Amino acid sequence: MRWVLKxxxxxxxxxxxxxxxxxSVIEGHDVFLQACTSFGKSLCYQLPAVLKDWGxxxxxxxxxxxxxxxxxxxxxxxxxxxxxxxxxxxDERQRVFEDMxxxxxxxxxxxxxxxxxxxxxxxxxxxxxxxxxxxxxxAIDEAHxxxxxxxxxxxxxxxxxxxxxxxxxxxxxITALTATATPRVRSDMINILGLDLENLRMFNTPSDRPxxxxxxxxxxxxxxxxxxxxxxxxxxxxxWLKGIQTRREARLGSEVTLLPPMSGIVYVGTRAMAExxxxxxxxxxxxxxxxxxxxxGVEATKRAHIQSTWKSSRPCQPANGEKTPAFSxxxxxxxxxxxxxxxxxxxxxxxxxxxxxxxxxxxxxxxxRDSRAAASLVYYGIQERNxxxxxxxxxTESHRANGPENREAKLESFGKVIRYxxxxxxxxxxxxxxxxxxxxxxxxxxxxxxxxxxxxTSSSPCDFAxxxxxxxxxxxAKRREKMASETQMALLxxxxx
Numbered sequence: 072m073r074w075v076l077k078x079x080x081x082x083x084x085x086x087x088x089x090x091x092x093x094x095s096v097i098e099g100h101d102v103f104l105q106a107c108t109s110f111g112k113s114l115c116y117q118l119p120a121v122l123k124d125w126g127x128x129x130x131x132x133x134x135x136x137x138x139x140x141x142x143x144x145x146x147x148x149x150x151x152x153x154x155x156x157x158x159x160x161x162d163e164r165q166r167v168f169e170d171m172x173x174x175x176x177x178x179x180x181x182x183x184x185x186x187x188x189x190x191x192x193x194x195x196x197x198x199x200x201x202x203x204x205x206x207x208x209x210a211i212d213e214a215h216x217x218x219x220x221x222x223x224x225x226x227x228x229x230x231x232x233x234x235x236x237x238x239x240x241x242x243x244x245i246t247a248l249t250a251t252a253t254p255r256v257r258s259d260m261i262n263i264l265g266l267d268l269e270n271l272r273m274f275n276t277p278s279d280r281p282x283x284x285x286x287x288x289x290x291x292x293x294x295x296x297x298x299x300x301x302x303x304x305x306x307x308x309x310x311w312l313k314g315i316q317t318r319r320e321a322r323l324g325s326e327v328t329l330l331p332p333m334s335g336i337v338y339v340g341t342r343a344m345a346e347x348x349x350x351x352x353x354x355x356x357x358x359x360x361x362x363x364x365x366x367x368g369v370e371a372t373k374r375a376h377i378q379s380t381w382k383s384s385r386p387c388q389p390a391n392g393e394k395t396p397a398f399s400x401x402x403x404x405x406x407x408x409x410x411x412x413x414x415x416x417x418x419x420x421x422x423x424x425x426x427x428x429x430x431x432x433x434x435x436x437x438x439x440r441d442s443r444a445a446a447s448l449v450y451y452g453i454q455e456r457n458x459x460x461x462x463x464x465x466x467t468e469s470h471r472a473n474g475p476e477n478r479e480a481k482l483e484s485f486g487k488v489i490r491y492x493x494x495x496x497x498x499x500x501x502x503x504x505x506x507x508x509x510x511x512x513x514x515x516x517x518x519x520x521x522x523x524x525x526x527x528t529s530s531s532p533c534d535f536a537x538x539x540x541x542x543x544x545x546x547x548a549k550r551r552e553k554m555a556s557e558t559q560m561a562l563l564x565x566x567x568x
Contacts, residue, residue, distance in 0.1 A: 095272040108436035116210035126207035185227035214247040218259035222427035235265030251429040254508040278507035285499040290452035332399035349402040428487035499537035
């Protein structure tokens, strides 16, 4: 196992709990893995597939960009991998099918969409591979999409129960992976996929990230600025960035000019705001920031270029008296989502409250994937809260096919965002763990890794890695009272404070 890790995947060691998950996969168990965005979930089905010198592992993946990224990475490592998706040519598709059905396929990992898994042609071929004894596992990535109570519900995922009902004698083991799932979503995943409770191995990493400092800033705090709400928020963000840079310069001195810009993401609600804010950040920061907009309206090749440039920032020497930007920022809608794997993102800012708590945890978790210190900042206001609630009602009304449960799920999830932002009595790390039922998982016997590098003190559950533990309840109470004075606010935090 370690030889394949080092020589094929070019990694020196396993992350905490990875070895145990991979061992359970190799032993043929059904596996449920809920792990944070920096865990390396894909290795848990990729390494077992490569370790065997025969057989096919089918990977169900919801996003073309995520699928393409993983396939290209595996090809570069010399792994026999293939994909069938909407961009696959007819000739390539036929080549993949011929290899699947030859009785001894050379392909070790086949990436497909959940929609392809619904088709009779693909199912018929998969049954043949199974009868030949060559189908060794099905891995379902982003498995929370299976539940109508999940934030990314996708109807095609509900049909994946077909695997367990039809791939029998012998039963093909299933690995289900997700970064964010509430207790209700976990129950749906296990039931719909038909995971064998007697043979199931459950693994979980804490939903919060100990190296991320979580903070909420109330827009009402900027009321004394007379330059307008947007200008006030922009200036607040720039002062925050300047503070980061000042501390960096104090620590590193002149060497800071030899380092690449610090990478960050600012999430916004609309394409128009992404373009507008990226322009304002670049023009208002005295060359401290370079910012670019990323959203579904940007042409695909340009999006790919933006992402690759942002991920491969290199140290650069100033030329002709120009300043080296201190920050390289992508201002993005949620189109900049699953599969973003830049390990040295130092901060994620939500310009407005996220529409679901699961999205917030996933998006904020794109910071600090290298396990170094990082920051999550959310700007929160009453008007923004009410606007998002209205949009959830409007959107779910126009998509009635998803049913009333989906609206209830979206409102419930956004309610958690509200309680997280308005809470003044709890550590934000503890709130995240409570919202995702981490404590319930411990009681269920799910295996969790030790929290490495975290000094938990009696005075701070998170070692002062959130604004509540750092600033204290009194200060947060003053700020929230100021926000509440803007409008009559329902106090939704009682159950959690």
